[in-house]
Amino acid sequence: MAVIGASSDPDRIGGRVLRFLRESGYEGTLFPINRSGAEIQGLPAYASILDVPEVPDQAIIVVPTGSVESALRDAIRKGVRSVVVLTAGFAEIDAQGRAVQERMAALCKAAGVRMIGPNSLGLLNVESRLFSTFSVVLYGVRPKAGNIALATQSGAFGSALYGAATLRGMGFSKIVATGNEADVDVAEAIDYLAGDPGTRVIMAALESAKDGQKLRRALLKAAHAQKPVIIMKVGRSALGAAAAATHTGSLAGNDAAYDAVFAECGAYRARSQEEMLDVAYLISTTGRLPVNNELGVLTSSGGIGVMVADACGDSGLTMPALPEAAKTAMLELLPFAVAANPLDVTAQITSVRNGTVRALDLMLSNSSYGTTLAYLASAGLAPASFKGNYAQPLAELKARHPERDVVIVTLSVPEVDRELEKIGIPVFNDATRATLALGAAATIRARWANLYEPAEASRQPCALGNVNTEALAKEALADAGLPVPRDVLAVDADAAVAAAEAMGYPVVLKIVSPQIVHKTEVGGVALDVRNADGVRAACRQILDSVRAHAPGAQIDGILVCPMIVGGTEMILGVNNDATFGPMILVGAGGVNTELYKDVSLVSAPLTPARAREALDRVKATALLKGWRGAAPKDMDALVTAMVKLSDFAMNHPEIVSVDVNPLVVRESGAAVLDAVIVKQ
Template sequence: MHGLRGPALGQALLNPKKIALVGVSDDLSKTTARPLRFLRTAGYGGTIYTINPTRKVVQGEPAYPSLSALPEVPDHAFILTNSELAIDAVEECGKLGIPVATIMAAGFSESGHEGVKREQRLKAIAKDMGVRVLGPSSLGVINVREKLVLTANAAFAEADLPAGGIFCASQSGSMLGALTSRGRARNIGFAGLVSVGGESDLCIGEICEATLDDPNVTGYMLFLESMRHADALHRFALGAAARGKPVVAFKLGRSEVAAELAVSHTGALAGEDSVADTFFSDCGIARVETLDGLLEAMPLLARIPASASHHGGRKPTVGVVTTTGGGAAMAVDQLGIRGVNVIPPSKETLKRLAERGIEASGAAIVDLTLAGTKYEVMKATLEVMQSAPEFDMVLATVGSSARYQPDLAVAPVIDSAHAGKPLACFVVPEAPDALKRLTEAGVPSFRTPEACGDVIAAAFRRRAPVPQLPPPPAAKGERMLDEASAYKMLTPLGVPHAAYAVLAVDAPVPALPFPFPVVVKVLHEEIAHKTDVGGVILNVDSTASLAEAMARIKLNVEKNRPGTVVRQVLVQAMSKGLGEVLVGFRRDADVGPVVMLAAGGVLTEIYRDRALRLAPVTVEVAREMVKEVRALEALAGYRGRQEGDLEAVAQAVAAFSQLALLKDEVVLEAEMNPLIVRPKGDGALAVDALVRLG
């Protein structure tokens, strides 16, 4: 059977007219008593049925012994029992035609072997019965406008949650209370909130997708602990972008834990969190790193759509105007460490400011000092800077006047907010009245320099969402390709490589189709790191030396890898260039195929100088990646040096990323290490290749 999807799912999950509380307690001190009390306190107008097999009355209301005893079929059952009874309740939901069940109980896959089996049973029953399950370990759902407070989260005992346009979905149930309480202090309202729990069935992406056409939802706030169900999250992000509804996410796990792969450098360089960053950016989702940033991001994201955050690889630029130099400097520091350029006004902009009677020094921060506390001075400055072509946005930093004259201090910012370039405001003192005015006017505003830098950088990191790929073909068993077979797979994609020949080690040396000197390498599908086993000899300059090198490689490898039989070597023309890069591909278990460009050489993993994208990429995107790798600045004519063929590198990256589209094979990882960068106009050549299929 197939359960509800789309808007019908959203209706039953978030706007049910009839609710059953299964296992609700009469003891008000218990967690399982809260949902009934919260619903009544909030003034929910639908029908509530209480299910308790041991009591006829619960919290003063009639109770039924089971779901089957109800006089009508509810839209949504909130199951408050233990894990075993919860499975029975889901089965009963299926028999009665109750379309959605939320499970609060833990004790499933997170609790070991028995819990895994329990969750498998839950999934099978729910699928067979056509019941959509939220949870397990879900603390419930809230629909603010409908006064649906279907949750056991203690934070929702506080009534009258402000209504707004944000739909908040969290993998941590307890975070919902933290976000709403902090949001209340900032005058931030919510349309709805959901605790997804273990996502055994319904996940954040599908739930949010079901609300996309709700006119009350204007943006999304996500709190994530993992990247599970990234495919649904990607699909939702595409829908949100198409409707102009911004998405901001906070994901735990910023500390880098490299997702090491067995045979390549790509896994170490494209660690778990770096892949998550890439996924968010390529889905148009703004990933923030501060809790304040998560709460304060939405107004700025609404002013800077992801499609406008595309700068062709250059850093975004911000103009800063202030009445307090020290406060502005704090914000500038936070922007700088996140890769956002704060730049001074151009000569033309300085001229226009002077024409308005405003003298600016030409420094990166336009410091108006006390003069800036006058409405007409700040307003005129903002008008000029918001129309200046050198800035992508303008940040106004307001000092002490925001606390002592809040209406006057932020009035010019409010009056300028929707004219010209995007405008945001950092309020340096603790000034709740000024911030309230800014929030009510829809002006992006920040309480701390960290959140200010965080949100601005996150807004500009987003890119227009890339399309989703179809699911890969079924795997045929994992295996490595030897280097020659890897080249044969890459050549039809347009990936260039140095000329090579495959020779049998026990046969006479034939004439080579390319001149000496050459490199000789062991050719074996089980040997990825050839140098480690003595399987590479460089600068072989004659036929006699080649025969000797082949014999030596056979001896080295068979000695260093007992049981290995070396039958072939790959002989390749020696290639010289101005530099080298690593181009990697991996199919991440959560987000799918990713392509990477990194600085080559022995220090690659130490400096982690690389660019990542969801694969495949266009040549235009590959050019952006080239600009992001700092080491490649040396090959762009830096200080008069000879230029490398960086356009050929971009072409090679784009071609290599097409491994994501192969129809007959599933490439788990692949790598060109190195790709030799030759002088401009001479191209780039792979001189080693690795491919692992799955």
Template sequence: MLGASGVATKAGGRPLAYLRETGFAGRVYPINPRHRALFGFDCFPSLDALPEVPDLVVVAIPAEGVLPAVRQAAAMGVGAMVIYTSGFAEVGPEGGAAEREIRGICERTGLIVCGPNCQGIANLFNGLAVNFSTALSEGQPKPGPIGIVSQSGLVGALIASECMARSLGLGYLVSTGNEAGFEFADAVAHMTADPRIRVVVGYLEGIRDVARFRAAALRAREKGKPLVVLKAGRSSAAARAAASHTGALAGSARLHDALFAELGVMVEESLEDLVDAAVTLGAALPPPRGARVGIVGNSGGFNVLCTDDLHRFGLELASLSEPTRAEIAAHLPPFLPAQNPVDLASLPQADPATARALLQRVADDPGVDIVICCFGAIRAASAALTAELAAFARSAAKPMVAAWLASAPAGFVALSAAGVPTFTDPSRAARAARRLLDAAARPAGGAAPPADAAPADAASVAALVRQARREGRGVIGEAALLPALGRLGLRVPRMARVRTPEEAETAFAALGADGVAVKIDSPDIPHKTEAGGVALGIASPAACREAARTILGAVREKAPGAAIEGLLVAEMVGGGRAEVMIGIKRDPILGPFVAVGLGGVFVEILGDVAFRAAPFGEAEATALLRSLKAWPLLDGARDRPRLDVPALARAIAAVSRLAVAVPEIGELDLNPVLVGREGEGAVVVDALLRLAPAGAPRHGGGLMRNEAVEESGELDA
């Protein structure tokens, strides 16, 4: 411990007190030249005065001494460091430069650094608690199946404190801070590899390396261990706060959600929900086989509230069989119906053993997959009833969660200690049942992106992008883009670029089409219709000339500053039964995503858009389409004709490969793509490409606030 303190309330002292209390079996060396011993451990004046090279060095000294200490530790062959100290990338360029050097040392030497600006790590299985959080001073937590990783030390400590209050066993508590050499994903990978861990919960502000995160999440999924995150920075204002708080770009909430869904990461919306997820998924419950729920309680009102929440969370109220109802009826007064939800009235307090027997009968019913116990105002018989419920839970073949409302607190503690996920609200119990179903439904493993990431011919689009970059243009319009997309393998209409109304008249004759569309060609007008820049259904050369003249006049009036490169005359594409939008959105951290939704004006009005990280194949593209609310329109709902979904899926998959093959694409909008009936194909009739900013940042720094000072006061030199 470099910067060790004799004061147990300081960052340099509290971990030493923890290590003494936990009976950690390893050798501990406090380093402080002003002391001979601290907390019963012999003290040393400097790092190079230690009797051996330590496996782990914990740093609690002012910022100016940290970089020399990292250099010295790396030269000595130290394996890992935990750096509590703040004052790095979160405070400005000078601190950022020091942090980058720490990262470089890690990359060159293999040194593992947690932090800087973190609260440290705790392995509760072996007592290695080098985390200065006050949560660990609330009582030594029992080792258990929950791993906690947080990019905010205080938030991680709060999660740990709540878990400990519910008698849950903790395996790890890791605060990653600025992540100079050890990231959120690294902690997840380590925890899920430990057979003693059942679930990993985490607070996440930003993903630093999406490839590492993807690998860790897929590994967790392969092992059947839920990874549950609370993602901060979802609103634009919160994203700005997260950028200043962690220095890591938060990215788009929808893109994060798409990535999480793809990887099987479960997402919660509040700290309370995150702790409830830890309670539920950390319990050793059998996985549910389906969504049918049996409710057993002592209040009709509580049961009704719980039933409402079942439907809200996409669960079903189970139908009990006739034998089950008959057995229940034999123990209930005539005024109580023997049906689900089962109202036991006063029976749980009057006869806890019979209440357990009826609970067992409901659980044994073949139509029930999950059981929720919902008990309120249980006091006199609390110990007897909770003992019966705990005994049932230990032997049950189906999962049970409990709501314990306005009842003896000791009963809540007893149920929690027995491994029953227990809550103070029927809604939270119903939500827990949904979590169990979601965790059971997560597919094992995950398919890797297709190896043939490059489309048939991305060179034409790449050449356009390079030319635009040389010319200082950030936008490529459809006149140049559509022919390039045609060479990529996407279907596009025949077209001609012209500069004058007279050339438009000639182009009409050359195309030999029954009808054409005339559009303005300007990189400054992404929405042509609003500027009067589109005319459809032009059926003669003379009409084409007049349409071109009208468009030029309208655009000069409505967009006087726009650069006009000419006009586009394109054949009208018939047979389209639906308009679809296919797009590319590149996040500076997460990389390229493909967006799919209803096209035309509906994409902005309805917002029915689905995202998936690129690249992917046609099967994934079809699944993306199925996730849309508009899917029935494509699939032939209400006797409508089925549309050419295979052709549309091929186009979406090709765009996903283009996103990877040409990383200079910041955004691409193909809108609309006209989709015909089965066998008629899908045609891209409008397109716009925006280049990604040159040299866009891909990594950031760490926390803005000094959490060490906030919780523990001034660091002891």
């Protein structure tokens, strides 16, 4: 290991890197590189990496910004295959810094050298005690070996994360801070960790993804390897996205698209550092995901039971009633208990020898609860009595029910936590946090059962013609197989009357203009027109209103459409996301779209099965299934329209967005009533 820019001062950045490598127990050879060539921290130093007597496996570059490129060239010339650039001052600063960073990336690519950074806080292979970092967190805590891995763009955030995790007793396999990601990014780190035998759980923190498809593949690889990925993606708001852009030198992608892709690929998005640690700790300790989302609760406090029930409602867990056999057995053991779920054993439980564990045994033996949570108040503060009264009986309980998980909630000291963790039992001091973590783990399990698998769309790539009006957009969608009514573009009132007579009354008239998207705002729509005189009058009124409100607009004519009544209004859409490509949106349509924001987003291409899964996440789908006795609507027609729109988006990469609103779904069939297509 060569440290280019090593310092004899162990508290300077270059000295800190060398100090941590020496103190961590790393057994490899260290080569400090400093222009002085003097001895550094008791080790022989070299003026240049070119003077080192052998080829290092890795070079850590921690010289001033202006010297990094030269140091990198020397490392490559020496034959080093891996570099970690800790120095900042590149793409995150300005265009000049970006240009230098791009040259460095090109140098590495041409030489077949892999680079982490620049602007990285380094990497830690905890298993081999390789701490290539200058993080000040290591002054206070050193990560211990374990089965959790961390990949993070932000080194400071990552350091805070593994520092907090270490204080909690969590152990790590590998930690990498990718920084500006000129070469290795978080997606590649996840891909590597998915195949790493020492890693069971992956935590990832990112601000943006430079290659959405690469991230998607990495997440799917981890899911197929049965390795949960808990992600904290910042930049949710416009303000957060702007901060992410200035911090990493890259723009944050569409946040809803990230949510959709994480769900499709089996990952879980944590909303806070605390939640990320809770979920990783839970799964790392149990070594698996819950077998189902059923939770049994034992508590000596009725209030705690209510808190857990509330958290179950927030997290998707269920609390099935205590089976009758369990009730009967429970009341024989604890006649004072409230034999339900939650099982309230009251404070009287303390008078029954091993009463808590015996009650847990009855719950597990007579129910299908995948996990049982036991609230032990402050029992964990007395390690001596806890070991005899709880730890050993719980170990025996786990041996009798190896397929079930037990979670303990108690105020505790670290000694108690470590004792239970050794037998696969996580310890929380907050019942709500424990329940939410269990809900997250159950969510991951459910997502693994429905992973995204790219389907082959009926691709017929071709250039998309002019679609700058509703009439042209509908024509393109009709050609793609969507259910578009037989509208007619009329150039004058006589043509409009002829079209209305041919299709039958009542009809709808709409202005057609490339400059007018929101037609109602300029008086460009007439509904329920029932005869020829009405058509002529509506044409005059529409044209007069449009000329008054949009005097410069080009008018292509009047669109005559059949008046379709009844049915449920939905919205279908496409957003060609800059990170992940075409995303399909479905939800409550018409005037309800902006009001309720009841929508679901899913990656293209779609299969009918994935289209139905997306619909299941929309509350308005209940209306389609026959709400309160209403006739059910044609779900098959809606699903077909979604798949056709997905294929359309895949066939035309120049599409920026599509808005079909509303799409009316009737008892038989569906109809596109309005559409807007935006091209690049």
